[in-house]
Amino acid sequence: MSALPDRYDVVIRGKPEGPFSLDELRGMNLLPTDFVKPAGQPEFKELREIAELSNLLNIPYQTTRPQYFATLDMRLLATAMDYFIAFCIYAVLAAIYLGGTSNAKESVPTLLIGLVIVPCTKFILCVATEGSKKQASIGKMLIGVKVTDEQGRPIGYGKALGRNLAKLVGIATLGIGFFTGFFDRRQQCLHDKIAGTLVIKDRLI
Structure with a gap:
């Protein structure tokens, strides 16, 4: 204990x-x-x-399901922060690559193709951090929200992987899957419903 x-x-x-x-x-x-x-x-x-x-204190322990949910504008801000961090990592790698080449112009196609590193890095970071004890990507940590299962418990790496893979469904629906959260009491997007997850915020006193 x-x-x-x-x-x-x-x-x-x-x-x-x-x-x-x-x-x-x-x-x-x-x-x-x-x-x-x-x-x-x-x-x-x-x-x-x-x-x-x-x-x-001789009080019966009782779990309480999440009651306070991150709004979509908070989630979009966190996503923007995560992409910015991923882009910064790409920029560092690109600078290292350019430092080792003598012809910057010939490097442009490689740098453009290398942009795929940005969403891949963001994906890896989200799985690693949302599945950890922090329960949140760096962007989510910065604005004070975290990812849980529907009982408010940590999701672990397996469910974090499933949640982030399920975001492909939102992309396939041209973003509609992400904006379904506007019409949901718990602000669940389609990938959250598929994975059985919530994005919650600290309660207000």
């Missing part, structure tokens, strides 16, 4: 207060639905959602 943090913040009458020690939490008669977070962490959760802490 991992070590629990020593101090916690608690939302009291709508305002974050603390930090409090574990002993202080025991004397506060907290409810399962009270919002708590380790001091210094960004996101509050209901006490019943934090397994080890709820057990110590």
Whole structure:
């Protein structure tokens, strides 16, 4: 069992207060639905959602399905950031290639063909990062959203691969598959429905 943090913040009458020690939490008669977070962490959760802490405070552990979903504009921004990062990697490789050639003009076709590196790099980075403990590509991390399964759990590398491969369906439908999220309560695009994933954001207090 991992070590629990020593101090916690608690939302009291709508305002974050603390930090409090574990002993202080025991004397506060907290409810399962009270919002708590380790001091210094960004996101509050209901006490019943934090397994080890709820057990110590004699509160039944209960998972809560995701309730706050990333909007399509947030997702598009994250995608743009991911492509920019992939393009920067391509630019570095192109600069190295040009540095080793004597005829820049003859290198233009090779550089144009090499642009395929950009979507491939973006694909690899998304699978590697969304399947990791971070649960988010670099772009998603920067704007504070992450990818989960429909119960809010990490998706792992297998489901991350399936999710990103399913984006080909959105491309095949000329983008319609991506914009179906506008009409979905959970903002699920077609590739999310195929893979059984969600893109969620931190709850607001």
